[in-house]
Amino acid sequence: MNSDERDNPSPSTPDTNSDLAAETDAVILVGGKGTRLRPLTNSIPKPMLPVAGYPFLQHLLARIREAGMTHVVLGTSFKAEVFEEHFGDGSELGLEIEYVVEDSPLGTGGGIRNVLSHLRHDRAMIFNGDILGGTDLKAVLRTHVDNAADVSLHLLRVADPRAFGCVPTAEDGRVEAFLEKAEDPPTDQINAGCYVFQRDIIESIPENRVVSVERDVFPDLLVKGHRLYGHVDQAYWRDLGTPDDFVRGSSDLVRGIAPSPLLAGRNGEALVDESAAIAGGALLLGGTVIGRGAEIGAGARVDTSVVFDGVEIEAGATVERCVVAAGARIGARAHLRDAVVGEGAVVGARCELQGGARVWPGVALPDGGLRFSSDV
Ligand code: GDD
Numbered sequence: 001m002n003s004d005e006r007d008n009p010s011p012s013t014p015d016t017n018s019d020l021a022a023e024t025d026a027v028i029l030v031g032g033k034g035t036r037l038r039p040l041t042n043s044i045p046k047p048m049l050p051v052a053g054y055p056f057l058q059h060l061l062a063r064i065r066e067a068g069m070t071h072v073v074l075g076t077s078f079k080a081e082v083f084e085e086h087f088g089d090g091s092e093l094g095l096e097i098e099y100v101v102e103d104s105p106l107g108t109g110g111g112i113r114n115v116l117s118h119l120r121h122d123r124a125m126i127f128n129g130d131i132l133g134g135t136d137l138k139a140v141l142r143t144h145v146d147n148a149a150d151v152s153l154h155l156l157r158v159a160d161p162r163a164f165g166c167v168p169t170a171e172d173g174r175v176e177a178f179l180e181k182a183e184d185p186p187t188d189q190i191n192a193g194c195y196v197f198q199r200d201i202i203e204s205i206p207e208n209r210v211v212s213v214e215r216d217v218f219p220d221l222l223v224k225g226h227r228l229y230g231h232v233d234q235a236y237w238r239d240l241g242t243p244d245d246f247v248r249g250s251s252d253l254v255r256g257i258a259p260s261p262l263l264a265g266r267n268g269e270a271l272v273d274e275s276a277a278i279a280g281g282a283l284l285l286g287g288t289v290i291g292r293g294a295e296i297g298a299g300a301r302v303d304t305s306v307v308f309d310g311v312e313i314e315a316g317a318t319v320e321r322c323v324v325a326a327g328a329r330i331g332a333r334a335h336l337r338d339a340v341v342g343e344g345a346v347v348g349a350r351c352e353l354q355g356g357a358r359v360w361p362g363v364a365l366p367d368g369g370l371r372f373s374s375d376v
């Protein structure tokens with residue numbers, strides 16, 4: 001018997017995990033400013049940045065669809081219009097997508113409360129909009145129903161929990177505390193940014209106020225004795241909020257280490273748009289993505305990088321673990337590592353960019369104008 005066929009745990013709950021998904025709304029929080037990805041997010045909201053050939057959010061939407069949820073509500077704020085312009089009513093993706101705009105950001109808890117009137121079911125699965133994950137969403141729903149939980153949280157263990165919400169649980173999975181970005185976290189078990197909420201819990205969040213689900217809602221629910229449970233697994237997981245995670249996530253998708261229904265059967269060392277021009281002897285590896293109309297010169301080497309549309313990388317340049325935004329130009333024999341190059345920027349020939357460098361959109365570094373060595 002597989003988990004889809006197990007017995008109905010109670011007469012009022014659907015008996016297969018697919019039925020569970022069909023009776024669950026999906027909500028995606030996409031209202032953040034994406035500050036750690038500036039300047040890429042100056043013009044494009046984080047969830048819409050191209051990752052492995054698609055706006056990141058499209059990979060998540062495909063996973064939601066694959067799990068059997070069809071009604072999706074996006075909680076937007078920053079650059080709200082971009083989402084609807086791209087996805088419309090969602091029908092092309094087999095989804096019904098609605099958009100709810102916060103005029104000024106209401107925070108993660110306020111954002112959840114703000115979509116309440118659009119929810120159709122007693123249960124909603126809520127996603128942070130910047131998580132690349134491989135977790136079995138139907139299994140998370142099943143855990144929620146089996147525990148008769150008010151809220152369930154997808155959890156996982158990481159090496160350094162300090163940048164996340166730390167969530168210790170009891171042996172039976174019951175959540176004992178929620179400590180957002182604690183300096184000295186008591187466990188390495190963290191909030192993976194995917195929850196199941198019962199509707200009445202969403203109703204209890206104060207309306208039209210800035211509320212953090214992590215700092216306000218979860219601690220408050222625990223104090224009041226509500227049933228919060230964790231669903232722990234070790235599936236692929238990465239928050240794409242920083243340039244380093246962004247390039248690694250994209251590369252993992254291209255190589256098939258991170259799953260996406262959009263890339264099935266197309267995994268490999270590089271994903272190159274058919275309209276890109278790749279000169280002889282250019283090397284594309286490490287899960288690199290090359291966007292529409294990009295041109296890669298002879299002998300250039302692009303490794304574990306995300307190259308947006310219309311980028312030019314000239315002969316002999318090396319680009320490693322970088323994001324190069326649309327229309328930027330990397331001059332001949334320039335060497336870039338762990339850098340972000342903004343839209344339309346120019347990195348002159350023979351320039352060197354290293355760890356953490358961010359070139360702002362439109363900025364032009366002259367040939368040989370930035371180097372870390374004295375030889376020319
Ligand atoms: N609608 C709306 N309104 N969405 C928002 C708002 C808001 O005011 N603020 C943030 N968001 C969205 C972001 O767009 C993002 O998709 C999600 O909420 C989480 O925000 P981040 O800014 O990415 O948070 P984080 O990565 O520092 O921490 C969160 O995610 C971690 C997992 O990656 C927390 O939930 C942590 O507890 C968690 O461990």
Ligand code: MG
Binds near residue numbers: 239240241
């Ligand atoms: Mg994040």
